Amino acid sequence: MKATDTADFINSLNAGVFSQQVGKALSDVAAGVVEFGKQGQVTLTFKLKQIAQSQQVAVTHTLDFVQPTKRGKKREDTTLDTPxxxxxxxxxxxLTNPTAQLFNEKDAPVHART
Incomplete structure (x- = not known):
C-alpha cells in the first residue's frame, strides 16, 4: 500500500470544509500570537474505525485550537466523521476514479456507421 497523499486526505474530509477550517484556525491563531505576544495552539486529531466488514474506515477528525486574546484566550473545537x-x-x-471514462469506444452500445 502506498502512503496516503496527505493534502488529498485533508481536502477529502467533510467535503473540503475541514481543510478550510484548519486554514482559518491557523491564520487566526497566528494573528493572535503576533498581536498579543502569547502562545497559541492548533491540534488535529484523527481516529479511524472500520465500517462494518467493508474496506472503508470512518475517520473522526477533530480540529481544536486556542487563540490568544488581549485578556486571555479563545478556544474552539469541532469534530465530524468522514467515510x-x-x-x-x-x-x-x-474507491475508483469517478471521472474515469465509464465506457470505452469498443464497449459502446451503438457503433458508428462506416
Missing amino acids: LYVTAEGLQLF
Whole structure:
C-alpha cells in the first residue's frame, strides 16, 4: 500500500470544509500570537474505525485550537466523521476514479456507421 497523499486526505474530509477550517484556525491563531505576544495552539486529531466488514474506515477528525486574546484566550473545537476507502493508493474518498471514462469506444452500445 502506498502512503496516503496527505493534502488529498485533508481536502477529502467533510467535503473540503475541514481543510478550510484548519486554514482559518491557523491564520487566526497566528494573528493572535503576533498581536498579543502569547502562545497559541492548533491540534488535529484523527481516529479511524472500520465500517462494518467493508474496506472503508470512518475517520473522526477533530480540529481544536486556542487563540490568544488581549485578556486571555479563545478556544474552539469541532469534530465530524468522514467515510474513506482503504485502497492500494492509501486512504481515498472514492474507491475508483469517478471521472474515469465509464465506457470505452469498443464497449459502446451503438457503433458508428462506416
